Amino acid sequence: MLKKILLGLAVVIVALCGFIATRPSTYSVQRSATFKAPPDIAFALVNDFHQWGGWLPWGALDPSQKTTFEGAPMGVGARYGWSGNDEVGEGRMLIEESKPNELVRIQLEFIRPFASTSRTTFTFKPAAEGVQVTWEMSGEDDFMGKAFCLVVDRDAMLGKDFDKGLAAMKTLAEAEAGKRAEAAKLAAEKAAAPVEAPPAAEGGQAVAAPTP
Incomplete structure (x- = not known):
């Protein structure tokens, strides 16, 4: 009886491994949102890692985490570690x-709790209301990654x-x-x-404005 159970278990494991091996080896997760703002404002929030603390969704999970900034101050060559x-x-x-x-476009490397490398891309397209921002993460799955996705919905997560x-x-x-629009409005106003006229002198003669 024990041999039959072990044999059946082995068949199930082999079948499961075979199924996992047939799963797609690449993945892509993306979401988009439209902002009522010029493209350059949204772009600046991504192109400078120093700005990520204001919107990165995982920052609150560990407020005391250590972060480092290296390389270029922003744009190509900028590095961020956590x-x-x-x-x-x-x-x-x-x-x-x-x-x-x-x-x-960013190369993203996880060190722990598991090692993996993926690519993160942000695209900015003009929209009727301002700009459409798309955030995408893509990469390749090894066998363990494929197995992980059998029990976890990566797209939803x-x-x-x-x-x-x-x-x-x-x-x-x-x-x-909004701040930019308000500043432009004040400047236009x-x-x-x-221009106020110079005050009139005694006798009805206007006092000439001083020469710079």
């Missing part, structure tokens, strides 16, 4: 490609965080757009304001 508790793990990012107001991050980015971008 190390925290088990929820955020450890990893690093490198901006590999940056097209102003159009695209930021990461997609939820992407939506949260985009919502936070939207708030920041639209707030900055100042430029359109009538």
Whole structure:
């Protein structure tokens, strides 16, 4: 009886391994949101790693995590690293490609709790209301990655965080757009304001404005 159970278990394991091996070896998760803001404002929030703390969805999981900034201050060559508790793990990012107001492509490397490498891409497209921002993560799965996705819906898991991050980015971008619009309005009002005439001198003669 024991031999039959072990044989049956072996058949199941072999069949499961065969099924896992047939699963897709690549993956892609993406979400989009539209901001009422110019493309350059949204682009700046991604192209500069120093700005990520304001919208990155995983930051609150470990407020005491350590972060590092190396390489270029922003754009191609900029590097960002983090190390925290088990929820955020450890990893690093490198901006590999940056097209102003159009695209930021990043190499993303996880060190723990599991080692993997993927590519993260942000694209910015003009929209009727301002700009559409798309956040995508793509990569390749090894056998363990394929097995993991049998029990975890990666699209739902990461997609939820992407939506949260985009919502936070939207708030920041639209707030900055509002400040910019208000500053432009004040400048226009100042430029359109009538020039006050110089006060009249005694006898009805106007006092000439002093020469600079």
